[in-house]
Amino acid sequence: MAAQSRAKVGWTSIVCFIIISLKTICDCTEEESRVLASDVALKQARRKLDDIGGSISIDCGLPLGFSYTDEITDIIYTSDEELINTGVNKSISSKFKSGILPKTLENVRSFPQGERNCYTLKPLEGNDTIYLIRALFMYGDYDDDDKLPEFDLYVGVNRWDNVRFDNASHVVIKEIIHLALTGEIYVCLLNIGKGTPFISALELRHFHNTIYRTQPESALVLYRRLDVGSTTNQTVRYKDDSYDRMWVPYPGSGSINTSSTVDSLLESEYRLPSKVMQTAAKPMNINGSLEFEFETGDSSLKFYVYMHFAELEILQVNQYREFIIELNGNLWKESVVPExxxxxxxxxxxxxxxxxxxxSLRKTSKSTLPPILNALEIYVLKDFLQASTDQGDVNAIMNIKSRYQVGEGWQGDPCEPKYSWDGLTCSYNGYDPPKIISLNLSSKGLAGRIVHSLYDLKSLQKL
Structure with a gap:
């Protein structure tokens, strides 16, 4: 505790020194000095951005051994060849390539064979960690069929989302926040009989805390993440966002902005990018309310909402900003006073x-200024109730696969989702862990001693 106190005092002294020095140099007001000090401190704070070097960034369809650095984000993308052993590499049609198309969308890995194909991700942070997983897709007529496919996307044995396209140049981005219970994360594409599944890019990032409300039996699927009041048409992500969240511009009818840095002296637990928080939407009328509406189309969906605020104007003595938030006509949050x-x-x-x-964001009776909103996140809560295959059976079949060098298409979970591995039959009992009851290796050309792992398949009825 004493060490923490000394650290806080030391940091405060540094900030005060910067403010005093700036006042001496430029004859600024204390408030103006504080703003300048914030900008100076930000340059130091940039060193504290999360190191995403341990994250996974793969360009699906890139040949083995190839890699490149993205010109905008400086993120290094590598081939997916070592993460999956099925599928074929394809390139989108030249008519869809342009100077503004991200390089990650120029290639795809297509899966014309098998009902399900799975990537095996092994992040350095291991299990019991919250990860942001993002999958990107652009058809681009890579197969010369000019026919838009539709398929399902899974994390482990639970359905993440459905992937479909409006047109051949439509870029579909799926994102999920997932608590991994094991050191391996499977991302699977399932053929549902509506075209060949494929994928353009796959990314994984990690969070250092539990700011988003996830549980082992659930996950958060991104519905909206908006840079409200944005003055540009550009998506904000890493390096501006240390977690590499993607913030989509959402211009408002009225907006305010600042060139000063937000959160330079005191980092918020959400580590929000200053570039996003430097703009906000407000009503055109000082007595008006700020309205946002989203048609979800499904009354059974469950949502978590995160609203982010920061005051961007230096308020005068007679000015005050306070507002309430209503959701579907009911009070959701009261007395929001942005700092x-x-x-x-x-x-x-x-x-x-x-x-x-x-x-609906409405000013209170005490407020002289209208409400503002800087950023908004909405997530769909997904129940992940299906259990993976019995762990003892998984360990046994993995040893068999390794010992006999069989199962080229054996990827992901042995029994789920929906389809078991070729040569395996599983028993299913609701949401309980499936178990392997039959194993057929008769055509695998096996030789040598019988491995003891066969005896570890406790529910095996037929071999």
Whole structure:
């Protein structure tokens, strides 16, 4: 505790020194000096951005041994050849390639064979860690069929989402926040009889804390992540966002912005990018409300909402900004007072249902200024109830696979999702872990001693 106190005092002294020095140099007001000090401190704080070097960034369809650095993000993308042993590399049609198309979308890995094909990701952070997993898809007529496919995407043995396209140049981005219970994460593509599955890129990032409400039996699928009041048409991600979240521009009818850095002196737990928090939307009328509405189309869906605020204006003595938040006509959050150049987050403690999410931000009777909103995140809560195959059976079959060098298409979980490995038959009992009851290796050309792992398949009925 004493060491922490000394650290806080030391940092405060540094900031005060910067402010005093700036006042001496430029004859600024204390508030102006504070803003300048924030900018100076940010340059030092940039060194503290999360190191995503331990993350996974793969360009699917890139030949083995190839890699490159993205010109915008400086993220290094590598081939997926060592993460999956099925599929074929393809390149999108030349008519869809352009100078503005990200390089990650120029190649795809296609899976014309097998009902399911799975990537095996082994992040350095291991198990019991919250990961952001992002999959990107662009058809681009890579197969010269000019026919848009549709397929399902899974994390482990549970369905993540459905992938479909509006047209051949439509870029589909699927993102999920997932708590991994094991050191291996399977991302699987399932053929549902509506065309050949494929994937353009696959990315994995990790969080250092539990800011997003995930449990082992559930996950959060991204619905919206918006840079509200954005003054550009550019998506914000790493390096501006140390977690490499992608913030889509959402210009407002009225907006305010600042060139000063947000969260330079006190980092918020969400580590929000300053570039996003430097802009905000507000009503055109000073007495008006700020309205946002999203048609979800499914009343059974459950949502978690995160709203991020930061005051961007230096308020005068007679000015005050305070507002409430209503959701679908009911009070959701009261007395939100944004702090100047510091982020504040309001989130839902419990999931919300509704075929429509209608937000209304209204000023209180004490407020002289209208409400503002800097950023918004909405996630769909997905129940991950299906258990993976019995761990003892998994260990045994993995040893058999390794010993006999069989099962080229044996990827992901042996029994789930929906299809078991070739040569395996599994028993299923609701959401209980499936078990291997039959194993057929008669055509594998086996030789040598019988491995003891066969005896570890406790539920095996037929061999």
């Amino acid at each position: 100047y150049l510091n982020s504040t987050t309001r989130f839902s403690k419990y999931p919300m249902k509704g075929s429509k999410l209608s937000f």
